[in-house]
Amino acid sequence: MQNSPFRNAAQREADRAAKRDAVLRAAVRMFNERGFFATSLDDVAASLGISKRTIYHYLANKDQVLLECITIGLEQLLEAADEARAEPGSGRDRLVKFLRRYVEINMDDFGICVSRTGEEALSRESLPRYRALKKKIDVAMRQILAEAVEDGSIGPIDVKMTAFTLAGALNWPGRWYDPKGALTPAEISEAMVKVLMGGLDPRS
Amino acid sequence: MQNSPFRNAAQREADRAAKRDAVLRAAVRMFNERGFFATSLDDVAASLGISKRTIYHYLANKDQVLLECITIGLEQLLEAADEARAEPGSGRDRLVKFLRRYVEINMDDFGICVSRTGEEALSRESLPRYRALKKKIDVAMRQILAEAVEDGSIGPIDVKMTAFTLAGALNWPGRWYDPKGALTPAEISEAMVKVLMGGLDPRS
DNA sequence: AGCACAATACACTTGTGAGTGCATATTGAT
DNA sequence: ATCAATATGCACTCACAAGTGTATTGTGCT
Numbered sequence: 515m516q517n518s519p520f521r522n523a524a525q526r527e528a529d530r531a532a533k534r535d536a537v538l539r540a541a542v543r544m545f546n547e548r549g550f551f552a553t554s555l556d557d558v559a560a561s562l563g564i565s566k567r568t569i570y571h572y573l574a575n576k577d578q579v580l581l582e583c584i585t586i587g588l589e590q591l592l593e594a595a596d597e598a599r600a601e602p603g604s605g606r607d608r609l610v611k612f613l614r615r616y617v618e619i620n621m622d623d624f625g626i627c628v629s630r631t632g633e634e635a636l637s638r639e640s641l642p643r644y645r646a647l648k649k650k651i652d653v654a655m656r657q658i659l660a661e662a663v664e665d666g667s668i669g670p671i672d673v674k675m676t677a678f679t680l681a682g683a684l685n686w687p688g689r690w691y692d693p694k695g696a697l698t699p700a701e702i703s704e705a706m707v708k709v710l711m712g713g714l715d716p717r718s
Numbered sequence: 719m720q721n722s723p724f725r726n727a728a729q730r731e732a733d734r735a736a737k738r739d740a741v742l743r744a745a746v747r748m749f750n751e752r753g754f755f756a757t758s759l760d761d762v763a764a765s766l767g768i769s770k771r772t773i774y775h776y777l778a779n780k781d782q783v784l785l786e787c788i789t790i791g792l793e794q795l796l797e798a799a800d801e802a803r804a805e806p807g808s809g810r811d812r813l814v815k816f817l818r819r820y821v822e823i824n825m826d827d828f829g830i831c832v833s834r835t836g837e838e839a840l841s842r843e844s845l846p847r848y849r850a851l852k853k854k855i856d857v858a859m860r861q862i863l864a865e866a867v868e869d870g871s872i873g874p875i876d877v878k879m880t881a882f883t884l885a886g887a888l889n890w891p892g893r894w895y896d897p898k899g900a901l902t903p904a905e906i907s908e909a910m911v912k913v914l915m916g917g918l919d920p921r922s
Numbered sequence: 923a924g925c926a927c928a929a930t931a932c933a934c935t936t937g938t939g940a941g942t943g944c945a946t947a948t949t950g951a952t
Numbered sequence: 953a954t955c956a957a958t959a960t961g962c963a964c965t966c967a968c969a970a971g972t973g974t975a976t977t978g979t980g981c982t
Contacts, residue, residue, distance in 0.1 A: 526950090526958085533959095549838025551755040554939055565961050567942085576940070632834060632893065634753025669916070675909040682890025683883045689836065690882070705879040712873070712916060730928085730980085737929095758969050769931050771972085780970070 534572040536562065539623065542583040546626045550580060550635050577637040581644065584631055587624035588647040594619060595654035605662030610707060612658055613684065617703035620688040629688025652677060683710060738776040740766065743827065746787040750830045754784060754839050781841040785848065788835060791828035792851040798823060799858035809866030814911060816862055817888065821907035824892040833892030856881060872915075887914060 540562050544553045555576055559566040573579050598612035619625040636644055655677045662668045687702055697705075744766050748757045759780055763770045777783050802816035823829040840848055859881045866872045891906055901909075 530958090549836065552838055555941090556939070566940085567962080568960055570941070571959065630836060632753065634756055671913065671916075672909055675906075676913050678890065678894070679887045679910050679913045682893075683887040685890070686882065686886025689886075702879075705876055706883050709875060709880050709883045712875075734928090759971090760969070770970085771932080772930055774971070775929065 530572070537569055537572055538579065538582055538586070541579050542623050542627045545580070545583065546623065546630060550631060555579070577640055580627075580631065580635060581640045583624055583627045584636075584644060585647065587619070587622075587626075587628035588644075588651065590619045590622070590625065591616060591628075591651050592647070592654065595651065595658065598658060599654075604667035605658070605665045606667035606711075609658050609662045609668065610711065612655070613680065613707045613710065614703050616684045617687060617706055618699045620685055621691045621699040621702070626688045626691070629685040652681070655680065680710060734776070741773055741776055742783065742786055742790070745783050746827050746831045749784070749787065750827065750834065754835060759783070781844055784831075784835065784839060785844045787828055787831045788840075788848060789851065791823070791826075791830075791832035792848075792855065794823045794826070794829065795820060795832075795855050796851070796858065799855065799862065802862060803858075808871035809862070809869045810871035810915075813862050813866045813872065814915065816859075817884065817911045817914065818907050820888045821891060821910055822903045824889055825895045825903040825906070830892045830895070833889040856885070859885065884914060 537558070541553070541555075541558045544558055544561065555566050555569050558579075559569055569579070573582065594615040595612055598608045598615065601608050601611050620629050633641060633644070656673050659668075659671070659673045659676055663670055663673065683706065687699075687706070691699070691702065741762070745757070745759075745762045748762055748765065759770050759773050762783075763773055773783070777786065798819040799816055802812045802819065805812050805815050824833050837845060837848070860877050863872075863875070863877045863880055867874055867877065887910065891903075891910070895903070895906065
């Protein structure tokens with residue numbers, strides 16, 4: 515059975531996926547370090563000890579490489595929103611949970627890529643998908659905020675403006691976070707959320 | 719006297735400066751619209767009805783064009799800090815003044831360029847100056863925060879982390895602000911600062 | 923009148939990097 | 953053993969954009 519075609523087919527697909535992933539990981543690291551435009555696929559290939567042609571076997575073009583990286587990051591954020599929403603506790607508790615996770619994701623390879631990449635980097639064809647995901651996250655953020663306002667666990671705030679403000683603050687670490695720095699992502703995330711929540715807590 | 723050489727020399731220099739400025743303005747608009755890397759100096763020249771060679775008469779290279787644009791934006795921020803510091807009133811008042819202005823600058827052409835441009839876009843030679851200016855602004859922000867904490871007009875907070883958090887939130891509008899949108903810069907700035915200050919106000 | 927220099931254009935070089943055609947190796951299926 | 957498909961490398965094309973050499977025009981200065 516260990517030689518059954520099923521097993522083999524699955525194995526092969528897994529191999530392929532693993533290689534594709536490795537390409538994306540290498541690419542996102544270089545994008546984050548030197549910037550998307552300063553990174554050639556030749557560079558990425560070299561860093562993996564393969565040739566550029568091989569990359570094109572797993573991904574259609576450079577634009578798709580970027581889109582995949584960004585998608586991974588954005589999907590992590592969406593997951594974080596879902597998880598937070600499923601949590602017990604007050605609306606405020608769920609919000610804090612979400613924010614904490616949000617910041618941490620933004621200090622991960624793919625999250626950093628998301629916060630560093632603007633629309634200019636993507637092709638016309640990739641934009642719709644990118645925007646759709648962004649929108650979803652914004653909607654999720656607003657929903658979580660609205661729920662917390664609803665149950666009174668945070669003060670009454672302008673949900674839309676607050677979502678923008680939070681998004682900006684939370685994305686920022688993607689720009690300056692240095693893994694070799696003194697603070698861990700968890701510490702940074704805690705401190706930032708503390709600062710931000712002050713403005714949201716109900717006041718007497 | 720209107721033909722005195724002084725007048726003429728000054729006039730000429732003013733003309734030159736005006737042209738240089740026009741180039742920078744045209745360039746920054748295109749950078750903001752399509753991104754720095756997607757904008758060629760040929761494009762910029764065409765938008766002014768001149769040839770690329772003319773641009774090179776006023777600026778050494780593309781890198782310098784960008785550096786000048788960014789410098790203008792960053793210097794506006796520094797000015798804002800100085801003005802805020804000179805203001806009467808409590809530390810909190812001065813802080814609010816600064817934050818309000820900060821956000822507004824980030825919705826102006828040169829400010830947008832600052833918030834959209836990362837270090838990857840600049841050359842090795844330009845980086846030191848860029849970093850020095852950034853640092854100055856960070857220092858100013860922390861100083862203003864520290865003064866407000868000092869005089870008790872805002873709550874005791876972690877100055878460093880708060881400065882980072884604020885910077886992120888305040889830079890964000892540069893990414894999404896649309897001059898044709900419903901909200902004016904002043905409205906956006908007011909709403910954002912309101913959200914943020916909540917977290918800084920002393921609580922009873 | 924003529925000089926010096928600023929301003930501007932045109933046409934060119936050059937480097938780089940995305941994407942591809944083709945040849946080759948490897949491996950599972952029959 | 954052989955075939956088909958997948959994986960990979962090499963070498964190429966092609967487009968584009970940064971930057972420059974050179975010629976030309978305009979203008980203030982003496």
